[in-house]
């Protein structure tokens with residue numbers, strides 16, 4: 001099964017969170033599981049906050065790219081199109097909210113499960129749950145916005 005990120009064109013695959021071309025990044029992969037999207041990631045020992053527990057910034061980063069990837073996947077699904085078909089669906093993060101419910105144990109695989117709360121042409125909201133060993137440790141909300149054609153050009 002291909003992940004949504006496997007459909008990203010090479011020139012848009014340099015993101016620190018999800019770019020397959022970024023050797024220093026997380027290179028996350030997001031798949032459908034029924035109505036939910038799932039990303040799994042095993043943290044390294046250096047992803048430490050307090051010894052034994054995962055750094056919250058890593059969790060935020062995973063939720064971020066899980067959210068934008070899920071937004072693209074959900075848009076293709078809603079339009080009844082194969083991922084990666086033209087016109088390409090590109091999302092960036094408009095906002096990212098993370099609620100840390102309890103410490104996330106460092107070592108086991110982290111699972112992030114997303115659901116679409118709102119889907120419009122230019123804006124998709126993805127709610128995520130972060131689980132380790134079946135324990136919910138954080139919640140995330142990503143507002144993903146279609147990347148404007150001139151993204152970054154005015155900067």
Ligand SMILES: CCCCCCCCCCCCCCCC(=O)SCCNC(=O)CCNC(=O)[C@H](O)C(C)(C)COP(=O)(O)OP(=O)(O)OC[C@H]1O[C@@H](n2cnc3c(N)ncnc32)[C@H](O)[C@@H]1OP(=O)(O)O
Pocket residue numbers: 004007008009012015017018064065068072083084085088089090091092093094095120122123143145146147148151
């Ligand atoms: C399958 C094949 C795919 C192929 C293709 C792949 C492409 C794969 C790309 C990889 C990329 C990875 C991405 C990783 C995630 C980052 O790290 S992305 C980097 C961090 N994010 C940024 O740099 C974004 C910077 N901000 C911006 O460029 C602009 O502010 C935005 C977010 C594009 C918004 O543009 P805008 O023109 O202000 O949007 P606008 O039309 O006013 O608003 C549209 C809607 O969004 C809402 N909105 C706008 N901004 C926000 C906000 N900040 N918060 C909440 N709501 C907002 C508006 O309220 C509006 O909502 P409605 O009224 O329709 O309900």
